[in-house]
């Protein structure tokens with residue numbers, strides 16, 4: 001019923017002025033590489049709702065509308081933002097928020113579209129057409145990492161203050177889980193929130209905070225009492241009160257700013273705790289299924305694009321009097337990679353279909369995340385090779401993907417953490433409960 005209402009709302013939005021309209025793009029002089037790398041590529045996924053395992057016409061309408069927005073408002077500026085080490089999150093989130101893309105599966109009362117998670121997967125897939133990893137990552141942090149627990153367990157007051165403006169794109173959110181001494185092992189975070197009257201006083205620091213130099217608020221995991229897992233709470237913290245120590249220089253994801261932040265006696269009202277005090281760790285674990293499927297959906301599209309652009313490039317680039325692509329080693333390898341991409345897509349759709357029916361898909365989501373990280377490394381490495389020296393330059397998608405996608409095996413649960421979870425579900429992990437991210 002809720003899904004039907006959401007779909008109806010989506011239909012109305014698609015037909016209304018809220019959904020993005022394509023206007024003509026200005027042309028310009030382009031280099032050979034730009035010509036090759038910016039050509040529209042054809043995804044190998046089924047293109048119509050009739051053929052698709054999980055998408056309806058509404059999913060396709062949503063994707064098409066987002067694609068237009070990406071082509072007009074984001075992709076023309078990606079190179080500039082990559083060079084600047086930051087994209088204008090407030091501007092881009094406002095555009096996405098106005099068009100409804102920051103809350104597809106969030107409650108309608110707070111500005112969301114109230115649709116099921118398969119629509120988030122569709123959005124994540126389409127965001128993979130952005131010509132860098134940093135901007136989709138920051139959008140994913142906003143939609144599927146900082147706000148799920150708030151949407152599910154937060155009070156109405158908290159949702160009005162933080163969720164609603166995050167869905168409309170008026171506020172940029174960041175996630176404060178990882179610390180200098182705690183990444184994979186979330187349970188060992190040290191940041192403390194000590195209750196004093198009706199406030200918490202927060203001390204500590206967070207590391208690797210995506211959008212940290214631009215954010216208006218943080219979804220913060222902190223220790224609110226002694227104990228082990230039940231000591232942690234998720235707190236919404238307005239950001240101007242924290243100290244941004246530095247913007248971190250990174251191997252990839254250049255257009256996404258990453259900060260280290262400190263809390264030095266930061267006062268936050270106790271009512272800013274999401275849900276129940278002490279449940280923060282559990283809430284964090286609950287949203288990992290969605291977070292990981294989102295990441296897989298997103299990187300699948302970029303892998304498709306990288307393979308397609310490599311086909312285009314190697315078809316026109318001649319060595320020893322024939323196209324690079326005509327060498328069997330090259331077209332066979334690209335066929336292998338595309339096969340692996342299709343296998344991963346099947347796993348993603350299966351996990352998503354099961355998840356929206358209410359099943360626990362932790363094992364499948366972990367498998368997909370593991371495979372996504374490893375396959376991205378293979379696709380990036382193999383495709384870059386076939387571009388020769390051009391692949392080693394900064395201005396082609398494949399080299400950006402090679403750098404950006406390395407994070408997939410580290411962030412939001414490293415490959416080894418995924419293996420641990422899978423082993424736990426296979427009952428092969430000797431005497432260990434899975435409490436790692």
Ligand SMILES: Cc1cc2nc3c(=O)[nH]c(=O)nc-3n(C[C@H](O)[C@H](O)[C@H](O)COP(=O)(O)OP(=O)(O)OC[C@H]3O[C@@H](n4cnc5c(N)ncnc54)[C@H](O)[C@@H]3O)c2cc1C
Nearest residue numbers: 175176177178182183184208209210410411412413414416
């Ligand atoms: C660009 C970027 C953006 C990020 N954005 C955010 C953000 O917005 N908010 C946030 O909270 N965090 C963020 N992170 C942090 C990210 O989630 C962590 O980097 C990740 O969880 C790994 O933690 P760590 O870096 O501390 O590595 P560690 O925990 O020190 O792990 C190091 C390595 O140990 C290995 N390892 C881990 N567990 C096991 C195991 N069980 N068995 C064997 N080996 C193992 C893995 O190879 C792992 O890479 C971001 C990180 C980066 C790089």
